[in-house]
Amino acid sequence: xxxxxxxxxxxxxxxxxxxxxxxxxxxxxxxxxxxxxxxxxxxxxxxxxxxxxxxxxxxxxxxxxxxxxxxxxxxxxxxxxxxxxxxxxxxxxxxxxxxxxxxxxxxxxxxxxxxxxx
Numbered sequence: 001x002x003x004x005x006x007x008x009x010x011x012x013x014x015x016x017x018x019x020x021x022x023x024x025x026x027x028x029x030x031x032x033x034x035x036x037x038x039x040x041x042x043x044x045x046x047x048x049x050x051x052x053x054x055x056x057x058x059x060x061x062x063x064x065x066x067x068x069x070x071x072x073x074x075x076x077x078x079x080x081x082x083x084x085x086x087x088x089x090x091x092x093x094x095x096x097x098x099x100x101x102x103x104x105x106x107x108x109x110x111x112x113x114x115x116x117x118x
């Protein structure tokens with residue numbers, strides 16, 4: 001079994017701010033695209049992490065260290081982490097079979113990730 005530990009020096013964007021919606025000018029249909037915050041997060045992840053694709057079922061533990069005590073839902077932080085690690089540590093987030101996420105209040109914001117094959 002292979003294990004990867006990585007620390008991203010920021011907190012992930014909330015799922016509420018990860019996507020933006022606009023109307024397609026030619027069809028009028030709504031379309032979704034990544035927000036500027038999500039793009040910046042993905043760039044930070046790509047700059048921090050060395051590509052290392054794991055195969056098969058995976059287990060992931062995420063600890064988000066928050067800079068303050070503002071109210072944040074822990075489940076809203078998960079999507080940004082999972083999506084940003086696709087094509088970095090795994091092909092698709094459907095490979096994640098076990099997921100634990102927690103948050104802690106600490107002055108230095110960061111996201112610690114442990115990923116292992118099961």
